[in-house]
């Protein structure tokens with residue numbers, strides 16, 4: 748479980764995150780949702796240590812990340828897997844080299860062990876016989892799968908996904924969402940997904956945090972989201988035409 752407490756972050760005189768608290772649970776995808784520019788990515792960066800909050804704490808299963816020493820930070824970082832926006836694969840590396848990269852950097856595994864682990868992860872995300880392909884030779888959905896394989900190759904306890912569906916068609920998006928959900932359950936990870944995709948919200952939104960102008964305005968699940976009574980959340984949810992058409996019935 749990850750617990751965040753009073754996370755506050757400004758850039759210059761612009762307050763981007765204002766006292767955000769909440770929890771992200773194990774074994775299910777935890778979604779951070781909200782409109783563009785509302786602070787979701789900055790919050791994600793503050794949680795994983797890519798941006799230091801001005802105030803606040805992040806606890807990884809009780810470990811206070813920012814109060815911890817260098818060793819603790821290294822320990823926690825080793826337990827984090829990240830699926831970056833757009834996949835962020837290395838264009839000049841093969842699929843196999845991309846997935847192996849965290850093992851090259853973080854472990855002393857032998858090459859045959861690494862290949863075995865890479866093959867296991869590629870199989871887990873439904874990709875086989877693509878090891879030697881370059882990213883430019885595979886589809887957007889396959890790139891996301893490669894990104895997921897790379898994110899889980901080091902057996903993380905925590906998985907972070909920034910807009911995993913960006914640039915994908917609706918059907919492929921559902922497959923990627925389901926894959927993230929299955930992997931999260933199978934490996935009992937704490938998974939945090941940043942998204943503004945209502946399809947994802949209604950598909951895998953068992954635990955949702957709604958960020959509005961840098962504040963955590965609501966937490967709940969997909970069953971509660973349509974009757975929160977919060978205008979800002981309704982405006983976000985029903986901006987989606989499908990959701991709006993269901994509301995009018």
Ligand SMILES: Nc1ncnc2c1ncn2[C@@H]1O[C@H](COP(=O)(O)OP(=O)(O)OP(=O)(O)O)[C@@H](O)[C@H]1O
Pocket residue numbers: 758763781782783784785786787788789790943
């Ligand atoms: N390094 C930075 N320096 C200055 N301002 C920043 C920086 N990073 C983010 N911001 C600002 O913080 C605000 C929140 O940005 P953030 O990327 O978190 O939004 P978001 O909710 O993830 O949006 P989107 O859904 O469009 O990705 C924006 O106004 C952005 O311009």
